[in-house]
Amino acid sequence: xxxxxxxxxxxxxxxxxxxxxxxxxxxxxxxxxxxxxxxxxxxxxxxxxxxxxxxxxxxxxxxxxxxxxxxxxxxxxxxxxxxxxxxxxxxxxxxxxxxxxxxxxxxxxxxxxxxxxxxxxxxxxxxxxxxxxxxxxxxxxxxxxxxxxxxxxxxxxxxxxxxxxxxxxxxxxxxxxxxxxxxxxxxxxxxxxxxxxxxxxxxxxxxxxxxxxxxxxxxxxxxxxxxxxxxxxxxxxxxxxxxxxxxxxxxxxxxxxxxxxxxxxxxxxxxxxxxxxxxxxxxxxxxxxxxxxxxxxxxxxxxxxxxxxxxxxxxxxxxxxxxxxxxxxxxxxxxxxxxxxxxxxxxxxxxxxxxxxxxxxxxxxxxxxxxxxxxxxxxxxxxxxxxxxxxxxxxxxxxxxxxxxxxxxxxxxxxxxxxxxxxxxxxxxxxxxxxxxxxxxxxxxxxxxxxxxxxxxxxxxxxxxxxxxxxxxxxxxxxxxxxxxxxxxxxxxxxxxxxxxxxxxxxxxxxxxxxxxxxxxxxxxxxxxxxxxxxxxxxxxxxxxxxxxxxxxxxxxxxxxxxxxxxxxxxxxxxxxxxxxxxxxxxxxxxxxxxxxxxxxxxxxxxxxxxxxxxxxxxxxxxxxxxxxxxxxxxxxxxxxxxxxxxxxxxxxxxxxxxxxxxxx
Amino acid sequence: xxxxxxxxxxxxxxxxxxxxxxxxxxxxxxxxxxxxxxxxxxxxxxxxxxxxxxxxxxxxxxxxxxxxxxxxxxxxxxxxxxxxxxxxxxxxxxxxxxxxxxxxxxxxxxxxxxxxxxxxxxxxxxxxxxxxxxxxxxxxxxxxxxxxxxxxxxxxxxxxxxxxxxxxxxxxxxxxx
Ligand SMILES: Cc1cc2nc3c(=O)[nH]c(=O)nc-3n(C[C@H](O)[C@H](O)[C@H](O)COP(=O)(O)OP(=O)(O)OC[C@H]3O[C@@H](n4cnc5c(N)ncnc54)[C@H](O)[C@@H]3O)c2cc1C
Ligand code: SF4
Ligand code: SF4
Numbered sequence: 001x002x003x004x005x006x007x008x009x010x011x012x013x014x015x016x017x018x019x020x021x022x023x024x025x026x027x028x029x030x031x032x033x034x035x036x037x038x039x040x041x042x043x044x045x046x047x048x049x050x051x052x053x054x055x056x057x058x059x060x061x062x063x064x065x066x067x068x069x070x071x072x073x074x075x076x077x078x079x080x081x082x083x084x085x086x087x088x089x090x091x092x093x094x095x096x097x098x099x100x101x102x103x104x105x106x107x108x109x110x111x112x113x114x115x116x117x118x119x120x121x122x123x124x125x126x127x128x129x130x131x132x133x134x135x136x137x138x139x140x141x142x143x144x145x146x147x148x149x150x151x152x153x154x155x156x157x158x159x160x161x162x163x164x165x166x167x168x169x170x171x172x173x174x175x176x177x178x179x180x181x182x183x184x185x186x187x188x189x190x191x192x193x194x195x196x197x198x199x200x201x202x203x204x205x206x207x208x209x210x211x212x213x214x215x216x217x218x219x220x221x222x223x224x225x226x227x228x229x230x231x232x233x234x235x236x237x238x239x240x241x242x243x244x245x246x247x248x249x250x251x252x253x254x255x256x257x258x259x260x261x262x263x264x265x266x267x268x269x270x271x272x273x274x275x276x277x278x279x280x281x282x283x284x285x286x287x288x289x290x291x292x293x294x295x296x297x298x299x300x301x302x303x304x305x306x307x308x309x310x311x312x313x314x315x316x317x318x319x320x321x322x323x324x325x326x327x328x329x330x331x332x333x334x335x336x337x338x339x340x341x342x343x344x345x346x347x348x349x350x351x352x353x354x355x356x357x358x359x360x361x362x363x364x365x366x367x368x369x370x371x372x373x374x375x376x377x378x379x380x381x382x383x384x385x386x387x388x389x390x391x392x393x394x395x396x397x398x399x400x401x402x403x404x405x406x407x408x409x410x411x412x413x414x415x416x417x418x419x420x421x422x423x424x425x426x427x428x429x430x431x432x433x434x435x436x437x438x439x440x441x442x443x444x445x446x447x448x449x450x451x452x453x454x455x456x457x458x459x460x461x462x463x464x465x466x467x468x469x470x471x472x473x474x475x476x477x478x479x480x481x482x483x484x485x486x487x488x489x490x491x492x493x494x495x496x497x498x499x500x501x502x503x504x505x506x507x508x509x510x511x512x513x514x515x516x517x518x519x520x521x522x523x524x525x526x527x528x529x530x531x532x533x534x535x536x537x538x539x540x541x542x543x544x545x546x547x548x549x550x551x552x553x554x555x556x557x558x559x560x561x562x563x564x565x566x567x568x569x570x571x572x573x574x575x576x577x578x579x580x581x582x583x584x585x586x587x588x589x590x591x592x593x594x595x596x597x598x599x600x601x602x603x604x605x606x607x608x609x610x611x612x613x614x615x616x617x618x619x620x621x622x623x624x625x626x627x628x629x630x631x632x633x634x635x636x637x638x639x640x641x642x643x644x645x646x647x648x649x650x651x652x653x654x655x656x657x658x659x660x661x662x663x664x665x
Numbered sequence: 666x667x668x669x670x671x672x673x674x675x676x677x678x679x680x681x682x683x684x685x686x687x688x689x690x691x692x693x694x695x696x697x698x699x700x701x702x703x704x705x706x707x708x709x710x711x712x713x714x715x716x717x718x719x720x721x722x723x724x725x726x727x728x729x730x731x732x733x734x735x736x737x738x739x740x741x742x743x744x745x746x747x748x749x750x751x752x753x754x755x756x757x758x759x760x761x762x763x764x765x766x767x768x769x770x771x772x773x774x775x776x777x778x779x780x781x782x783x784x785x786x787x788x789x790x791x792x793x794x795x796x797x798x799x800x801x802x803x804x805x806x807x808x809x810x811x812x813x814x815x816x817x818x819x820x821x822x823x824x825x826x827x828x829x830x831x832x833x834x835x836x837x838x839x840x841x842x
Contacts, residue, residue, distance in 0.1 A: 070693045071710075096708075099696025104787075105704040114704045121707065519745070521738070523781070541686060541780075585712060603715075603751050605743075636745030637716025641755065653716055661709055662721060665680060665728045 003035040004126050005061040006119060007052055009043035009068035011098055018102040020112040024067065027116045031123050035059050043068050049081040056085035063087075063126040067095035067119050088131035090584070090652065095122040117665075124660040132584040132651055137631050139225035140325035141575045142167065146217060146514070149177020150557060151549025151564045152330035153199050158568030159328075160208035164575055167322050168203065169231055170213045174279035175200055177332050178550075181262060181365060183372035183379075185557060186421040187452040193278060193374065200280040214285055218319060220517050221607060224544030225325045225580045226631065235315040237286035238272070242310035245282040249302035249311060250274070258290050260376070264366040266384060267376030272302045272311070277374065286311075326544050326571040329518065329528060330564065331511060333550040335365055336400040336408075336504040350399060350406075353501070354472050359385040360479055361472065361499045364418055371425045381429050383498045386477065390433065390497030393426055394481045395419045396469050397439040400504030408504050408525065413554040415502035416443045420453045422500060423462035435462045436494055438469050438483050446556065465492060472499060505554040520545055528552050538567045546570050585652040586633040587640060593647035594625040600639035600648050601626060608632035609639065677731035677797040679706040679790070682721060684713045684749070687738035687779045694783035702787045703794040706734070713737065713745045714752035719759040722773065732772045732797035734789065739777040749777075772797055 006028035010016035021039040029037035036059040042048050043066055055061060064087060066078045071094040082092035097115040105111040141164050145156045148170035156166045168175070179185075180200070182192035203209055212231055219230040238249075253270035260269040262276045269275075271291040272284045292299040293313055303311040337356075355361050360383045362370075373379040383390045397419050401412040416439070423435040442464070444450040456462045469483035478495040485492050507526040515522045520540040521529045528547050531539040538546050546567035549560040574580070587600075591614065601609040612627035626648060628639075637650040649655065683689050689710050695702070711717055714737030722733050735756065743749040756775055764770050774793045778786045 070696070072690065072693055096693075099693040100708055101704070103696040103699055104702055106701060107704065110704040114707070117707055121709070519743075521779075529781075605745060634745045636713035636743075637711065638713065638745070638751045641716055641718040642751065650712070650716060653712060655718070658709070658711075658721060659724065662680075662724045662728055665678065665707060665725065665730060 002033050002127075003059065003061050004031075004033055004063040004065060004123060005052070005055050005059060006031075006034055006037040006065045006067065006123065007043055007048075007055070008037070008039040008097075008119070009048070009066065010039065010041045011068060011102075012042065015068070015098050015102040015115075018105060018108055018111045019097055019115045020108065021115075023112055024097070024115045024119060028065075028067075028119050028123065031120060033127055034123060035061060044074050044077055049077070052078070052081050053085040056082065056087060061087070062091065063129060064092040065095055065119065065122050065126050066092070067097050067115065067122070069098040070094075070096045070100070073099075090132040091126065091129050093122055093126050093129070095119045120664050121661045124664045125657050128654065128657040128660045130651065130654075134581045135584050135586065135630050136579045136581050137223075137225050139575060139577060139580050140227075140323050141165070142322070142324045143326045143328060143571050143575075144169065144227070144229055144322060144324040145328045145330060147171075147177070147330035147332055147549070147551065148175030148203070148211075148213070149330060149332045149549060149560075150179040150196065150199075151332065151551075151560045152177070152328065153203055154561050154564035155328045155330060155546075155548050155568045155571075156209055157199065157202055157206065158565050159571050160206045162568075162572050162575075164208065164572070166206075166209045167229075167231075167324060168209060168211050169215050169217060170211070171216050171331075172275065173214045173236070173273075173283075173285040174275050174281070175203060175211070175213060176276075176278075176280070178365070179557060180276065180278070181264075181368055181372075183368045183375070184421065184425060186417045187446065187448040189421070189424070191373075193372075197278045197280075200278070204280045211281070212320075213281060217514060217517060220327075220519070222632065223606075223634065224582070225574070227324050227327060227544065229322045229324060229327070231320050231322060233318045233320065235288075235317050236283065237288065237291075237311065237313060237315050238284050239310045239312050239315070240281065240283050242308045243283045243306075244308055244310075246307065247274075247282075247284070248305050248307070250284060252301050252305045254299065254301060255290060255292055258287065263369045263376045264363070266366060266369060283310075286313075326546065326574050327518065328546045328548055328564075328567045328571065329514075329520070329540075329551055330548040330567075331508050331514065331551040333505045333554065334508050335363055336506050337363065350501075352471050353396075353399070353469070354474070354479075355399075355501060358472070358474050358479060358499075359383075360390075360497065361501065363501050363503045364415065364422065367422050367500045368418075371422070371429070379429070381426055381433075381498075388497070389430055391430070392494065392496050393433060393435050393498045393500065394469075394479075394494055394496040395422060395435060395437045395500045395502065396481075397437065397502045398468075399501040400506075401502075402440065408506075410525070410554070411443060412502075412505040413443070414505065414556045416441075417446070417449060417452065417556065419500075419502050420444075420456035420462070423456050424460045427460045427462070435460075436496075437462055437464045438467055438481075439464055440466070440468070446558070467492070505550060507551060511551065518542065518545055538563055538570055544574065583635065584630075585635040585650065586630045587628045587635070587637065587648050587650045589626045589628055590647040590649065591625045593645050595645050595647070596624040596626070597644065598626060599642050599644060603638050603642045604633075605636070605638070606632050606634045608634070673798060675798055675801060677705055677794060677802070678729055679732045679734060679794055679797065680725045680730040681706050681708045681734040681736065681790070682711060682714070682717050682725075683708055683734075683778075684711055684737040686713070687777070688736040688786065690780035691778040691782045691786045694780065695786045696783075698783050700783060700787045702790050705794045706790050713743065714749045715743075715745065717752060719755065719762075722759070726768070726772075726803065731800075731803045732774070732793050734774045734776065734793055736776045736778050736786075736789065739779055769800065769803075771800060772803060 008025040025039040079089035083089040218232040221228045255271040259265035260267040288294040369375040467484040467486045511526040548564035548567040
């Protein structure tokens, strides 16, 4: 490029306050090859863009540099303007003199000198730039939803209702997630199962949804519009196509006393089971670790009683590969359950609470099961140790949450509300009982939430004590709870029959491993990161992957459902087009110099590099060289830095461009 | 918070090679949060640390950098899945080599700065700048440029036209030089 135009932006005063923009424009004008330079108040405004377009025409510019904010902000804007002026958009670059300069330095001389340098470097980049043609790739209009909690269910139903096929992959034997376990839900106290189970059935019956339960993501390849996902179907030991869901096997299984995960270990289930009566699908699964047949080879009762002959002890894990264009991650949360510091975890436990050793100290989800009509006590609040009705119940909020010294500094968001709900449910069920709540604050920012909390305190007689609990221990059949009331400034001691801990909401175990398969980022707790905290709350930085629900951060049901529908809308936007334009920053091989060592192939994480045979006219193999599939190439450039013969090059980041920039240092 | 403007005798030239997805965005965040740091750093953006050829670092030193920073996504968080792992391995070997030829490794810093770590970016850049400031300018490599020792075999100066006799070598030379 020999006729480059440089446009220096004031950004109102954001840049010009610390950077002498006129000087920068002047210095730019003196760089050889720069045919035009100027400064302007707001380059991104309509008149600013018009100025750029006019200058391109008038001065016959063949490359453009806009020195302004971060390219992450306005690169698209200016590339579009350049394109409208007849330039290849990739010959337009931005020099970041705002985020990287005027906003972070106060000394005017030094900031101006730095801005000039940045412009000088970027002029070289423009000079060595090449026209690139956008790559269009087809979009596979099928979506994958990972996780079948309320988030995944909502997203799947929305996308499926829009007419696109959805593959839902759920790790457990049934969909439903945590919401299926809840008794009644704040802030309206409607029965969770009553609003949840119809949606689960909708998923199962939807003609556009393929449901894989008891399945996991094995491998993810490809990119936006074109993912290939390998799904592992764990052996259920029951053939789903034959099973009628009659449940005879479950009633006949001799092994009946296995703690039921769905009831937080407080109910019992057989070795062949569905997690709960309304499970979707209602096909049982054999828990092989607890099955006599699998452990000792003797039994086989379920196979004998099963009419359609669905029980299959020989079943193996199977794999399918699904082509999808978009992925919604909705893997939800788990509850903090540790009573001591697990090995290798930065998160400290609560040994001093006796959680895990004293049976009548339970967590919030267990309380949900006790309060649930379908739970192990049929909805009666009975304590685990002796089945008696507790008359004094202590609820403790923020266990694990907002405790920096214990390793979690965030607020779990739902505990204030569900604890208020628990005190109400308790009061409705045990009229002569008394609920106490230890809390730091009551956080109730949601529609109807504060009113709900007030009701718990003012009408349902829960006693709220502002303060924390320091210690708990068993005395006779009571639990002595020692804490402080910081409002009154005294120590409190309560003899409780039952203690309920509002334990922190944490990401699922293995959330990081799934993220690594998907190539999405996560924070230090393993919650998945959205692309922008405010403006892109459902997109991942990785194109084509969206987030819904508690896997992104603690969330209640209304927020989860909203985010899930938003993720679905993003998927539908993507599917509205048949073809997708992607950034042409991809690697290309110089076949003349490639020596066929395939070092590049080994380091390419995308599997974009193929072996290509070069033959002479007689068809004899001359040599093998590397070939980059531009649809698959992610554009990282690792191959280029690896190639010993420098025969592979990433468009947009060529050695020539980078070296020219370094020369200009 | 206003940083004091102390005029130093020596302003080191710091060059930062960063990836777009994590560190460049982290530096943007430092800007939007109006954090302050020394203005010595010049940032070169790469798609991924995996794209960074050690030759770039050598050339930066040769072209007058007194300190070089290479920064990308945290291990395991690479936007391109594994680019930063390759970078890490490559640079481990490269550091050993640099130290072998006598470059003080305090001038070369590798770090992981995520898009959410504006504060860390400021810390890393400030630390490196101040460290290199106390070390003073780096003369060795600048001299190298004049002597072109890299095309010198066994210490004896050889005519370039005879050494660079294959097109591959010639191209390699041109791409570096
Ligand atoms: C005690 C308690 C009471 C609550 N009460 C209320 C209330 O009254 N009102 C309210 O609004 N909110 C309440 N909440 C919050 C509510 O539970 C959540 O908002 C909601 O469950 C979040 O849904 P989700 O789909 O994001 O996650 P989840 O419900 O956790 O669902 C995630 C699903 O993904 C599956 N999964 C996980 N990992 C994988 C994987 N790798 N591959 C495939 N599948 C996977 C899981 O098996 C699960 O089915 C309460 C929470 C707690 C802890
Ligand atoms: S094989 Fe026997 S123990 Fe195993 S699930 Fe069937 S009936 Fe139960
Ligand atoms: S590393 Fe370079 S030379 Fe080796 S196969 Fe790949 S492109 Fe060809």
